[in-house]
Amino acid sequence: KLIEVSDEHQIDLVFNGLMETKLRNKDFHPETKLAMESFGQALPDIDVSFHEKEDVYQIVALLSEEKMSAYNDKFPEFRFVRWHEYGVDVLPENGSKAETLKVVAKQYGFNREDIIAFGDGNNDMEMIQYAGIGVAMGNGRDELKEVSDFVTLTNNDGGICHALREFKLI
Structure with missing residues (x-):
């Protein structure tokens, strides 16, 4: 559901596995690159199906505050914690x-x-x-x-x- 909503609203997602980090979106926004570089990480390689074949330990959604309404009230199982003007961590509701x-x-x-x-x-x-x-x-x-x-x-x-x-x- 998170992927569906993100795709619908053109929100880029990054999936972190145990050993790899992958960007899901082929046509990513320039803001995505800015957010990833803000903490010294290069833009990850693209793999649209990474989440289907690997365990995912963290999801990062790359979006401005204005786009957060796409997620509002749709995901009671998640908390969205902003760390950059264009980036939020997607955490389990009880995780931190x-x-x-x-x-x-x-x-x-x-x-x-x-x-x-x-x-x-x-x-x-x-x-x-x-x-x-x-x-x-x-x-x-x-x-x-x-x-x-x-x-x-x-x-x-x-x-x-x-x-x-x-x-x-x-």
């Missing part, structure tokens, strides 16, 4: 990076206070707020910086290493 942290922490016996998380986009918001220490990258979104415990250098300037040193973890 924060939920993943909770599961991993429980599995390995970590307390929430023992977790440090790094992020740069609005799709990292819940994770940053959940972690004992939430660190926004210097190149991150202002909204994320506002809820973070610490803002470090940019990802290109060794931000993770800088923060780990600041917190005396290395």
